[in-house]
Amino acid sequence: MNIMLNGEPYEISEGATAQNLIEQLELVGKRLAMEVNQEIVPRSTFHEHQFQTDDHVEIVHAIGGG
């Protein structure tokens, strides 16, 4: 199924969880935060959170800024 990941279409298997996505992106253990359809998905719930078709997923991290 298709989701929007950081503004780009992204193909992910049916029933995939937030944890599956993080593993697929090789981001395990990184300091990041995720929101789906503008709602925070706490890291503690990554294993349970399943995506739906057309979910808008944002994964963010800290970068240099003033």
Added chain:
Amino acid sequence: MSTNSDPLIIAGKEYSSRLLTGSGKYQDLEETRLATEAAEAEIVTVAIRRTNIGQNPDEPNLLDALPPEKYTILPNTAGCYTADDAIRTCRLARELLDGHDLVKLEVLGDEKTLFPDVTETLIAAETLIKDGFKVMVYTTDDPLIAKRLEEMGCVAVMPLAAPIGSGLGIRNPYNIRLIIENANVPILVDAGVGTASDAAIAMELGCDGILMNTAIAAAQNPVLMASAMKKAVQAGREAFLAGRMPRKLYASASSPIDGTFF
């Protein structure tokens, strides 16, 4: 524990450094780290942006150079032009930093000047404070708005001294003084400082601290400028506490007039 007898207190936490730094515009993370150390900053602001998908997963992370165990990380809402975007950014930052709730709120209104949109800033501040955030707020140098933001519950008010990244110095010292005189929360100049003397002037006015980024990062030698800024902030603070002599139009001899032999 701070051993400093004149700590900066923000949201109940003591800091011995009154120089807060940004982490943008450096050549690389090593320069960021070295400049932050030379500034002896304890609070460092960072931006929240999309993770680059598909890039080298071993890419170094800013928070490895600036570990949250060592620094108070102050996520900012730079780049936000609406209250909603700023609120989303703060919520993501809180999740990213394991519940850390101190944030720098800035809602911009204009791309050319990067002046704050005060109306959106007030809306965002209200929601964020209700949501439990400790808000350090970037705003214009309007004394009434500064007071309003304090009364709403912002933990620090941070008026600009000049536009972000302009390095124009303290353009309206009288407004900054009015803001300081009326304030019961820390007032920090955020934006506008260009060189060390600007930082000293802001501190001599009675500012509780300064947040700067470009003045250090865009210097020819950022690490040396970071050290200069640390000293300027300390010197300005001491001069403020010491209380400057009154200005006089005419001279006043420093050596005694009695006892001259000529």
